Amino acid sequence: MAFSRTKTSRLAGCIYLLLILFGVASILYIPSELIDWDSASTTVSNIRENRALFQLGIVLGIFCYLSYLFLALVLFQLLKAVDKTQAWLMLILVLVSVPIALISVIAKIDVLSLLQETDYVTTLDPNLLNAKIMLSLDSFNNGIIVAQVFWGLWLLPFGYLVFRSNFLPKFLGIMLMIGCFYYFMDSMAQIGFPAYRGTLMDQILSVSAMIGEFGICLWLLVLGDRRSLKRGSPA
Numbered sequence: 001m002a003f004s005r006t007k008t009s010r011l012a013g014c015i016y017l018l019l020i021l022f023g024v025a026s027i028l029y030i031p032s033e034l035i036d037w038d039s040a041s042t043t044v045s046n047i048r049e050n051r052a053l054f055q056l057g058i059v060l061g062i063f064c065y066l067s068y069l070f071l072a073l074v075l076f077q078l079l080k081a082v083d084k085t086q087a088w089l090m091l092i093l094v095l096v097s098v099p100i101a102l103i104s105v106i107a108k109i110d111v112l113s114l115l116q117e118t119d120y121v122t123t124l125d126p127n128l129l130n131a132k133i134m135l136s137l138d139s140f141n142n143g144i145i146v147a148q149v150f151w152g153l154w155l156l157p158f159g160y161l162v163f164r165s166n167f168l169p170k171f172l173g174i175m176l177m178i179g180c181f182y183y184f185m186d187s188m189a190q191i192g193f194p195a196y197r198g199t200l201m202d203q204i205l206s207v208s209a210m211i212g213e214f215g216i217c218l219w220l221l222v223l224g225d226r227r228s229l230k231r232g233s234p235a
């Protein structure tokens with residue numbers, strides 16, 4: 001059964017909200033509670049004592065990347081009539097990033113393996129074990145840096161489609177297109193240009209991305225199709 005544009009918009013908004021919540025929890029909040037990059041022993045101790053929280057972070061991360069995939073599929077259906085070529089480009093960029101992010105999760109599952117009381121793990125020197133765990137966490141972050149390039153690039157065709165549509169705010173389309181460069185530049189900064197992070201340009205792009213993504217999420221979720229609202233037609 002085909003959904004109306006308003007219902008498709010609200011479905012996209014709902015998935016977008018889940019994506020944001022899963023992403024904030026798994027990528028920002030939980031790691032900040034457990035990982036101390038300056039102390040391997042503290043990090044390992046935190047994970048041992050809060051194993052369930054670490055496992056929850058892995059599960060929420062998987063849900064996050066799957067939500068991203070489903071969001072792109074719904075947005076493709078919503079926006080393909082605006083410009084099919086750009087809609088396909090948006091979808092392809094997401095399809096490239098999701099496997100990269102999911103494969104990166106393997107590194108976090110490796111951490112759980114290293115924390116098991118198996119014979120081959122208990123023979124490792126504690127310092128070596130801690131180092132392996134930190135390397136696994138670093139490997140996950142490296143995968144996310146690569147995925148983040150595509151998390152930025154997809155916002156360019158997405159923002160263009162929002163801008164060109166006659167039922168979504170052009171302002172949010174502009175913010176999404178500008179926000180594209182935040183994720184891309186942040187990835188480049190983490191690879192080899194750390195001085196860029198925290199600069200005025202970085203802050204401007206960060207705010208643009210936040211306004212664009214939170215704004216379009218709430219608009220899709222609450223308002224749906226603006227033209228339907230003006231007509232007073234049911235959702």
